[in-house]
Amino acid sequence: MTTVGNSKPGILSVTNARKLNPAPIRRKAAPRLRYALTVGLFLLPSALPLLFFTIVPMVSAFWISLNQWNLVGPMKWVGLDNYARLVTDPGTQGAFLHTVYYIVGYLPLVYSGGLAIALALNTRIKGRSMLRGLYFLPVVTSWIVVALVWRWLLNPSTGIVNWLLGLIGIAGPGWWTDPAWSMPAIILASAWKDLGFVMVILLAGLQAIPEELYEAATVDGAGPWRRLFSITLPMLSPSTFFVIVLSLINGFQVFDQVYAMTGGGPNNSSQVVVQQIYDLTFRYGKAGEASALSWLLFLFILVITLIQVRGQKKWVNYA
Amino acid sequence: MRKFPRLIALNILVVVGAAVMVFPFLWALVTSISPGAGLSATPQLVPENPSLSAYAELLQRLPFVQIVLNSLILAVLTTVFQLATSSLAAYVFSRMPFKGRNAVFAVYLATMMVPLQVLVVPLFVEMKSLGLINTYLGVLLPGIASAFGVFLLRQAMNSVPTDLDQAATLDGAGHFRIFGLIVLPLVRPALATLTVFAFLNSWNSFLWPLIILRTPGMKTLPVALAGLQGQYTTQWDIVMAGSVVSVLPMLALYIFTQKYIIQGVAGTGLK
Incomplete structure (x- = not known):
């Protein structure tokens, strides 16, 4: 019962599923792949922007902070000197x-x-x-x-x-x-x-x-x-x-x-x-x-x- | 008997306070129709020769219509994108369990805590390498997803009972249809809250458009306004006219959506 959320889809009886919150809803054909694709399709429109415009810049800000740089010329590694x-x-x-x-x-x-x-x-x-x-x-x-x-x-x-x-x-x-x-x-x-x-x-x-x-x-x-x-x-x-x-x-x-x-x-x-x-x-x-x-x-x-x-x-x- | 003076005191406090809140707006309006305001040391509480000349001058010197349109289009697009991306993600976090989902959700929440200032330099560099400096796309892109929006809508979706989903599944509906036809209509109040927040945030945003936009005609309202005061240091009637113009659309939206805004804010404090 407790592992139902990740078990084989399609075999759940409705009465069991109803006890779960949030309840998994699965379809019959090629269910796993289809399910994974749906999850991906729903998540990517927000995950990609957050990745590229928040997480990546966050990490590269740290990288930049270890360099001397005027935004145009080449970077010069200075370690923790800036700090x-x-x-x-x-x-x-x-x-x-x-x-x-x-x-x-x-x-x-x-x-x-x-x-x-x-x-x-x-x-x-x-x-x-x-x-x-x-x-x-x-x-x-x-x-x-x-x-x-x-x-x-x-x-x-x-x-x-x-x-x-x-x-x-x-x-x-x-x-x-x-x-x-x-x-x-x-x-x-x-x-x-x-x-x-x-x-x-x-x-x-x-x-x-x-x-x-x-x-x-x-x-x-x-x-x-x-x-x-x-x-x-x-x-x-x-x-x-x-x-x-x-x-x-x-x-x-x-x-x-x-x-x-x-x-x-x-x-x-x-x-x-x-x-x-x-x-x-x-x-x-x-x-x-x-x-x-x-x-x-x-x-x-x-x-x-x-x-x-x-x-x-x-x-x-x-x- | 003792209650009476206290009630009066409370009323006075609230009314005086409200006057303090409203006065700056009124004063901006009065100044904007008083030509030459800022030149005399005695303010005219009631303008002697009210005129709209400051607005005319504003229109003449700045591509003002264009600037208002810039802000409006960016705000609408940001809102539409945030509604779409946030509701899709919220549906997964509320209705589609998978291994590691909690971890992914935690990463989403963590991005809420990163201040924009930390991202400014690398984002600028990123946009530069993508050739997006001085483009609307460059202003828009970082704002198309909102972790706050995902969080808000997930909360709302979690409070929608799953019985309807079950019934729809039995009828052969897939996730797309359950999302669009059942869950979304039921979280309309939360969607309204997010709409207002997304719109106002974009309409009022300053730092990012300031950095990315260069051409005067491409600027957004707050950026153009901030530039105004440098140009017209003593022409306060023009600066105030610009302020009034930028407040009006916001005010119109606010009057109709006040309920959702205040509910949204009050709700965040209780969690």
Whole structure:
């Protein structure tokens, strides 16, 4: 019974097959070959592109990273030199630091904002689904549009944000023209764009918390804050975990908004890792170093993600 | 009695928040019809001389219709290919067991974790050796299969009971017919979710088209837009007009498919 999935096709009785899920369905004539051909025919249209446009490039990126290469001339084998150089290169270190700065600023902002709105929308508020749709709108908007619009909002001299700040007597900063404010500008725009995404994930988590828990806690005399910290947040931890893992994966790959808002400037103050990869390849013709940096970034993200998956037992509650 | 002020506070929070979400879009629209916006330090909240001149100029200086068409055709093709390749593969992973299937599926899932940035250099080289730099095919090819799509549709197909397949088999239907006539129609909601995701991803994609396309007339909307701001550093009305034009088709799609998008996203967080 258990080996039925790979045994001779065509001899299965329907009653046996029905117990299996997923059930194998076989035909009578030349069944094995025909079956294998069908499987191949169904799989190849996706397997070939994934092989040639993901797996092969992945491997060749590693090969390129062991060479010195300007994309045009011949390759020169340098072993692990590219990696060694990157680790000590101040530009790369700066890019890593700026990326970490981005994540440290972005994650608390987008999480607390998303949580506040999710909590508010999880009540019997009027127009809930329309509001949810509004909050989600920036998520589906292209990063380039968002970056351009925010560059305009945060224009130091003629932008409306600084004008509004001026109304309440605050001299607005130079935002993307000021090395000290370029990263906060990017963080602000990013949190605005992703807030709706975080909100939808958390709202789905909130809706899965059984109402009885709150009723029981209220009977026991727990106030709203107590209920938030003792019921909502612990019960929400799987969703929170998902948001954090995803934000870190995406955060280390931050690029589109940086490219369009600051291009890494001014004065390299917002240069992030992927922008560095792009510049190394297409501005400085250092494809080997760029590939090495790509691999370092990939491994770094992998390790960070694995650490989180390991560490989740300590704080994530799966009901 | 104490509940009342809290409800008001919640309402205020949500409404103010929604205003913050919508305002940048509105402001882009207002700016796009205010000629000379960006020259004065006092913003005009209501444009004094509204005009569509920025849109006219945009059309004149850029092959804008062509660029919108480029983006549209690429997005439609990507979506069609992803739907076809993903649903076929998902059917195998859901309905056609073979030795090593789990391993193959694991490889599919693993490709989801490779960031595009790692692939950029070798993909560029690959496309160069295939002579596909500065071609639409070069933009399209890496996106015709989606491991995410396979995963999404497999989940949906697994939740379709196999009783119907059995009945069809007894009637002599093969896998092709079961796939096309029974399973596919039953996973329509998941197909809709994938359609929207594939379309939006392609419509909004930036890094890859930026790298592969060179001729200005061949560029996609996001790439052309990013180029706009370099050309017109202070002409914000033109830059915003470009932004508005690129948001509109996305907005139209979003209004009708919001349900599938939000369901799809909410669902991914629960697994």
